[in-house]
Amino acid sequence: MVSLRDYENVVPGFDKTVARALDSLGKRYQDARFLFCILDQDDIVPSQAVIDAMELSDRTLIFNPGDDIDAIAGMLVRCYGGLSMRYHCSLILARSGVPCVGLGYLPKVVSLYRECGLGNHILRMDADSDEIFRHLVDLFEGREFLLSRIEKGVGALSDLANESEDEVVACLEAGTSAARLLSHGSELYQRNITGSSEQIDYLRWRAWVLETELQETTLQLEEKNRYLEKKTSEADALRAEVDELRNSTSFKIGSKLTYLPGKLKALIQK
Numbered sequence: 001m002v003s004l005r006d007y008e009n010v011v012p013g014f015d016k017t018v019a020r021a022l023d024s025l026g027k028r029y030q031d032a033r034f035l036f037c038i039l040d041q042d043d044i045v046p047s048q049a050v051i052d053a054m055e056l057s058d059r060t061l062i063f064n065p066g067d068d069i070d071a072i073a074g075m076l077v078r079c080y081g082g083l084s085m086r087y088h089c090s091l092i093l094a095r096s097g098v099p100c101v102g103l104g105y106l107p108k109v110v111s112l113y114r115e116c117g118l119g120n121h122i123l124r125m126d127a128d129s130d131e132i133f134r135h136l137v138d139l140f141e142g143r144e145f146l147l148s149r150i151e152k153g154v155g156a157l158s159d160l161a162n163e164s165e166d167e168v169v170a171c172l173e174a175g176t177s178a179a180r181l182l183s184h185g186s187e188l189y190q191r192n193i194t195g196s197s198e199q200i201d202y203l204r205w206r207a208w209v210l211e212t213e214l215q216e217t218t219l220q221l222e223e224k225n226r227y228l229e230k231k232t233s234e235a236d237a238l239r240a241e242v243d244e245l246r247n248s249t250s251f252k253i254g255s256k257l258t259y260l261p262g263k264l265k266a267l268i269q270k
Contacts, residue, residue: 117153
């Protein structure tokens with residue numbers, strides 16, 4: 001199962017990168033077939049771009065069930081593995097016990113893979129085709145091990161979801177106001193700002209990007225500081241060497257020997 005979407009942090013040549021990775025996988029496993037799952041109609045364009053760039057495009061199929069979530073779940077549970085950007089495709093695959101390699105286009109996708117026991121199989125959006133291919137092979141070769149990790153991770157998430165639902169139901173049944181709950185330290189918050197899920201996802205992604213850029217800038221500054229310290233140390237050593245030469249007997253004698261000829265030359269030129 002392949003689930004892709006068009007997003008602003010998709011790097012140039014992304015379709016060709018994914019195509020090469022899937023071609024390599026198809027050549028390694030001759031019976032492999034690739035099903036491109038469409039969760040939103042906009043997903044058709046990036047999926048078709050990858051298919052057009054593949055050598056093994058005859059082994060591909062676009063699966064477009066519209067809003068039929070039962071059809072999507074019914075198909076995903078029958079898959080052997082996945083490569084997914086989409087959060088909900090990754091979630092359904094994990095819930096169905098199907099291991100998947102993720103492309104972390106948003107922090108929520110990264111968190112999902114870590115919590116599901118697939119933290120070693122979530123990649124950056126700029127991962128190259130070889131890296132994607134290697135993780136897909138690891139997924140296929142180590143499938144039994146990954147299944148046990150997914151079962152444990154999904155089980156823990158299910159328990160948390162059930163606890164949260166029970167807490168919400170209890171609050172509703174008690175008719176307790178949000179203000180009273182807050183005064184008792186309960187983790188229940190009221191939003192004063194409205195916003196779509198896409199806007200919230202975008203803001204989370206921007207925060208993640210800025211944090212990453214800050215870390216990279218910090219590393220660059222540390223490297224420049226080390227370089228500056230090295231050059232300063234070298235300059236100090238050279239200054240000390242010059243001072244030592246100036247104070248040496250040979251330098252003083254040489255200065256005296258060159259002083260008189262220099263004065264004579266200056267007088268002749270005048």
